Amino acid sequence: MISKWRWIIVQFSRKLWVRALLFAVLAVITALAAIFLKHLIPDDLSTKIGADAVDNILNILASSMLAVTTFSLSVMVAAYTAATSSVSPRATRLLMEDTTTQNVLGTFVGSFLFSLVGITALSTGVYGNEGRVILFVVTLGVIALIVATVLLWIEHLSHLGRVGETSDRVEQATLKAVQQRIQYPWLGGAPLTDAQQIPSDALPLYAEKIGYIQHIDVAAISHWAEKAEARVYITSLPGAFVHPKRMLARVVGTHELDQEKLQSAFSIANERSFDQDPRFGLSVLSEIASRALSPAVNDPGTAIEIIGRGLRILCHWKEPNTGDSECIIEYPQVLVPPLKLEEFFDDFFTPIARDGVNMLEVQIRLQKALDALAQLGEPFYRIARDHAQQTLQRTNAVMEFDGDKQVLQELVDDLTHQSGHQP
Template sequence: MVPLVCAVAGPLLAELTVALETHIDIPNGWMYSESTASAVLAAIVGAMVGLTGFVVAFGVLIVQMATQTLSPRFMRLWFRDGLQKTVLGTFVGTLTFALALLRRVGPDTVPDIGVTIAGIAVTVSVVLFLVYLDRFIHRLRPVAVGWIVARAGARVFQEMQPTGPHSELGDARPEGPPSLEVHSGAAGAIQAIDRRGLLETATRHDCVLELAHAVGDIVPHGSVLLRVFGATPPDAEHLRGLLAIGEERTIEQDPAFALRILVDIAIRALSPAVNDPTTACQILGAIEDLLLVIGESDLRDRDTICDGSGRPRVLIVTRRWDDLLALALTEIRDYGATSTQTTRRLAALLDHLAARVRPEHRAAVEEQVAELAAALERFVPDPRARAFASRPDAQGIGGASSAEVTFSSS
């Protein structure tokens, strides 16, 4: 939409600059002959066509490289990057602006102000183009992508944390059958829910709304989306509109999807075709940081939205710490069990989690420690090699081991 709006705004701005010339005294330095104005505007049109084509071709190249070396699920974040939209919008807007001015050039009319503005727009476009190249060349590195995704996941998780004090609500689900079940009209992934809209609707109708699926779940058509407990249930179509269902998951309300993208990048690096465990270890650094943000947080009450009086109104499905930890580590451990660098980095990650997460989360960390030990028992039969592979090392291999103990098969 941004390039489209800029393309429409270009001719409108051109008409505005032509209208302004009759009301403004133009400095001599801004005045051009007919031939000069035509040559400048024609050159600007050609330059903008070439730059726009290059950016589109560069974008296609990025998509190809990213889907091969990173994860196709990262593309959604890249498509939404504000700089890319700004660059394309500036290029297309400058192109249509110059074209609209070019048709105004004649023996008796030269859009002097417009030609000057077009020259400034070209200068801005070139600067944005250089920034665009620098930014996206650096952002194609897996480690850079990993930290971008981890920060996005941490931000989403923190935004969805309950803001009020913890209250012992017990089982907030009402007894008895629901008064209404809302079914999906089409299949797809639950991309987001309107938390405020659901709360306002439940409060207005004095009912309790229960979501049947978590954000990120794939639901077939006709599946139950919401259950309503109350005497006067809201309109089903209105409730259906408070959930966004699309073709793929998004990261906006789904921090687990951030972990999914990071794991995909890591296991792709661990595949025999790539065989790049160093990249996997770098991605584990981003995974560790995101897990620490989650593990150091109080996850109680995340499945309940209460009204101003503290009464539960909306019950949502959230993923437990155990689920998120298993999502982050299981596949990397399975594919990287024969990579000494990866197992040592995993051991260091688990050490850091055990030392910093909340007490109620440590049992899941200990379970992952046992799973890593069992994986080493299966894939590394030599005791000396297994002892070396089990030592925690924040760099994988080459850093100072954080402990000289090894995992016990018990």
């Protein structure tokens, strides 16, 4: 698991302005490099290759790149707005972290600044004929880069902000978090399988802020625990909403807690994060389906698609086992509770079953997805069976047509009858 500072750097690198700034700095350095490299160019080469035309080219680039950047920003904002209203505000964050969009805008801004610096330097005469040659060659390269970027941008805009594209991003982010949690089921620490393991005399560590835990630096906690010869029992996982009266952890083996150091290992913010919190991704997918099932949207096809995405994610889940060599334990001094499969099902299936209770096609797909998960064996079978029966009870309370009820009843019976085949 990554440390807090590495995690902060990763979050920082996802900001749009950071990548644009890097491109802009690179453009300025490139434009000024011609001043220091001009002695490498023969005196008469500028007239042979038409380097005198670089002034006009840079003027065209400066004016056009400013317009293209402004247009791209407006399109990007429109895509974010569309995703917020038609998909989910929680999914918009993934669009804002899209590397293609950031690279495109960074290229446009960098090209604009490159042109400005080049025009300014040319007006002062610091380039000379030799420097013009270098600037001319670099400008041709910038033009080629702009053409390739514009073509990429046109293709990217065709699906930016659409429901399917945004849902795919949420699915990929959630699947990545699930796979990471399979590898580090206890965030790199040791398993805390039961709260009864925590000694009654353990000292409590409370949160100093109100918000959601986004990241836990288990390595920093373990480093402190080793020095203090203590054991730390984590009680609040990433995604938990904490406040000054909720415990983050409990500590055994010391009479003094370094409150500031231990609290700083818990990154708390106003919103949940996809990175260490796979439940959040499933909740966002469920939210997309619920929005599609609302009377204002009435799009059961999207809900059915989301059920398939959730099924793909849950099929990757593997219950942690202390004897599994794939489960990495790096910090035995820190004990962390595992995620529960029941919580995954509750986060994903319950809202869809509730909001699509009167739509037969959605209920059929929901029951088939539960049936597919039940065939994975325990504990999937038990949890899927319970959710299938709960969903059937919801629909029986709302649906009036007996034929629809019979169809769903048969699906639930088929799932229940798998009990003889379970290991």
